[in-house]
Amino acid sequence: MFRNLHAYLTALEQRGELVRIQAPVSHELEITEIADRMVKSGGPALLFENIPEKDFPLVIGLFGTAQRTAFALGVEALEDLADKVHRLLELEPQTGLAGLMRMLPKLGALKGFFPRRVRRAPVQEVVLRGEAVDLTRLPVQKCWPKDGGPFITLPLVITKDPETGEVNVGMYRMQVLDRASTAMHWQLHKTGRLHFEKAKRLGKRLEVAVALGGDPILTYAATAPIPPVPGVNEFNLAGFLRGAGVELVRGVTVDLPVPAEAEFVLEGYVDPAEDPVVEGPFGDHTGFYTLEDLYPRFHVTALTHRRNAIYPSTIVGRPVMEDAYLIEASERLFLPPARMILPELVDYHMPSAGVAHNWVNVAIAKRYPGQAYKVAHGLLGLGQMMFAKVIVVVDAEVPVKPGLPALTHALTHALPGRDTLLTRGPIDVLDHAARAMGFGGKLIIDGTRKLPEEGGEVPFAPQTHAELPPHPGVVAQHQWPGIWAVTLEKCHPHQARDLAQALSQYPQSVGIRLLLLTDADTDAANLEEVLWAVLNNIDPERDAWVLAGAGGPILALDGTRKLPEEGFARPWPEKIVMDPEVKRRVAARWAELGLPEG
The missing domain is CATH 2.30.110.10 (Electron Transport, Fmn-binding Protein; Chain A)
Known part of the structure; x- marks a missing residue:
């Protein structure tokens, strides 16, 4: 101390x-x-x-x-x-002098x-x-x-x-x-x-x-x-x-x-x-x-x-900021009490791209069908975990940290539509995308191995494609195994949904299970940034769709800003960007200030 x-x-x-x-x-x-x-x-x-x-x-x-x-x-x-x-x-009530003596240490x-x-x-x-x-x-x-x-x-x-x-x-x-x-x-x-x-x-x-x-x-x-x-x-x-x-x-x-x-x-x-x-x-x-x-x-x-x-x-803003490490400290501190309530819980992690509640990876020791949903709903009933927006559940041996490998692993076992569940509940009032302040949709992705009662495993080989199709409205795009990120200049209602439907029919959608769409001011080649933007900008019940893609079902997430014509009445906030003049001024003084190069 x-x-x-x-x-x-x-x-x-x-x-x-x-x-x-x-x-x-x-x-x-x-x-x-x-x-x-x-x-x-x-x-x-x-x-x-x-x-x-x-x-x-x-x-x-x-x-x-x-x-x-x-x-x-x-x-x-x-x-x-x-x-x-x-x-x-581990402290348990003890009776009798011998029991009390055992408790003293x-x-x-x-x-x-x-x-x-x-x-x-x-x-x-x-x-x-x-x-x-x-x-x-x-x-x-x-x-x-x-x-x-x-x-x-x-x-x-x-x-x-x-x-x-x-x-x-x-x-x-x-x-x-x-x-x-x-x-x-x-x-x-x-x-x-x-x-x-x-x-x-x-x-x-x-x-x-x-x-x-x-x-x-x-x-x-x-x-x-x-x-x-x-x-x-x-x-x-x-x-x-x-x-x-x-x-x-x-x-x-x-x-x-x-x-x-x-x-x-x-x-x-x-x-x-x-x-x-x-x-x-x-x-x-x-x-x-x-x-x-x-x-x-x-x-x-x-x-x-x-x-x-x-x-x-302190300052907060685009991740990673130091609040991410305070969040991680709370993760570790409250894992043992959570295990007391949910004994099958092995570990959990809130990746920084999810700015705490937007994305939670959860590993469980699975024994019976539906257990992933049982744990996810149990977590949603625990204190501030009620604000979680997307919960990704994987098997016990899968590391939940860092976030991306666990997500990629989950996609190989989660058949969109069958193994994804939309629900709703309390949402952080700072969430600008929710249907109403403090209330919105949630998405559970069951990325555990499927038992026969759950329909069994559906073979899936995550793919990427070197050549991606040009398409009207697409500003930039990038693929990782099983994931396709697309940015667009949004100018009319339901543009993202129409684009997602069109892209899902291209041969380049084969081997893709997650299609992420967001605005053009996001770097499509930076998956952490794409996930940060998308997770901030979705209400899953409104913005998550299962598409019948060329190679099988695809989960599409519309992480674009929402327009009034799409039923969103509240103003849409801006991303935080520092004044370029301040950045220039600080860069020019960096050596004078005695700061280490970063």
């Missing part, structure tokens, strides 16, 4: 995983461009010590690689998190589970109240060109259930609106939103505290999908992972516990009686902009911080 962010940065610097940048760099777009290049090349964390017109340095990339994330979480590799939880789950697994209250805290070395609060002193980033303003991206938002008193720590982006207020992005399914709605029913203000920094384990815990267990919250998870209780102090103006070793704490309230404020757009983790919407306003009544405070930040 690390006592605080400063201890973690010292350790990263000793490992050669932190670069200090003393030259001036703007918090508007420039830091994003540098950090984006670093994370995509597996580079170090970055400490920007000179940010014009701001009072504090900024650090970014704290979780920028799988290895660094494991180091932050106190393990050699992220796989070790599963072992840690498995040992905890195992109780060390619970060391640190409960927080420790303290009366003095480094985060309260400086206390600013009322008119002295000025959020514009912080180097809050404007991350992407079309963002609605600067956003706090790594906050630990602390609230208390107005009815039960249960504490929650969540991570919700916060757009800075002025010197003393932000928008609070409490989405429909989040616990913070539940606390807000309860306060609204009771006619009360909801106290809120927002911590920035501290032990990176606590920052991770705020992102983890903890099940709603009474008396268990993110402070408990962080303490369990740290092996030492999180030190908490009472806020100076709110009756909420805040991390004593944080860098900053913003204290205040949200008043449900107020009109919501316009929040966004925001370049989101999907790689698309989330459009403007209405959210509550958070009023800051006090800002406390360490004397030598460092502002922690």
